[in-house]
Amino acid sequence: MSVSPTAPTTVRIERAHAKINLVLRILAREANGYHGIETLFQKLALHDVVHVSVGSGPRRLSCSGPTMPSGGLGPVERNLAWRAAEAYGAAAAWDASWQITIEKxxxxxxxxxxxxxxxxxxxxxxxxxxxxxxxxxRLLEIAGRLGADVPFLVTEHSRAWAWGRGDRMLPLPALPPMALSLVVFRSGVNTGAAYGEFARVREARGESVGAYGYVASAFKDWSALVTIAGNDFEQVVPGMHDGVRSVLPLVRDHAHRLREQGHAAIGMMSGSGATCFVLHPPAVELALEVPAGARVVRTETA
Known part of the structure; x- marks a missing residue:
């Protein structure tokens, strides 16, 4: 279907919520070169704002906002949001003219x-x-081709257990909100490079890893999740990023001290990095002193 040049513009505004991985296990590399994963996704209140309009005019994507890098985000045709729009149009056989604005x-x-x-x-x-x-x-199928995080973030669920390439999911009931202190850096970690380094280290060790096993009760509340939280990328990313190397022990120590006081708390790294975080009860005041080049962002679970 083509949109007539005289058709009225239709607008949709969506919140694009950030996520953390409270569990991230990297499984064997598949024949196509991709690694399978097992992960526990948790959405955050922190979000971008995405405006999509359909109507007359050329296709366009623009990004602005307080977290935009000074050098921009590169060519728009390589932006994942642009690729998502093109993939959706192809799947729906819908030759629409769309304009996308993202507030970062x-x-x-x-x-x-x-x-x-x-x-x-x-x-x-x-x-x-x-x-x-x-x-x-079909929407989840399109999302799965774009990246391992996209299928979960398409859904309305606040948390889910996912495996494969992130496209197989078990939604989980929402838990009471927890506070998060995120330590973010000026530079991130290239996901492909992190997977490559992890594969190199695993091969050097001669390790062969299959799926892990978890009991259902491990997901029932925040105190139970403390016992299974972990991220395989923490084995290699500190050697790739100076900020993670200095901050990861700091957030772990803060979480450990909170647990000694009887609080549910988790200190770890999200995804392939570089953001590290402490998840803790909202009533707890957490003071984090971070090195130059890092800053603390406060938010909560969605």
Missing amino acids: HIPVGGGLGGGSADAAAVLRALEALCPTPVGLP
């Missing part, structure tokens, strides 16, 4: 899923605007 609040390249969240928001917006929507199963 999620730190870029920090393992918080900002680009994936924006792509997911574009998919949701176009699904709502399209005269022939493709339906959730």
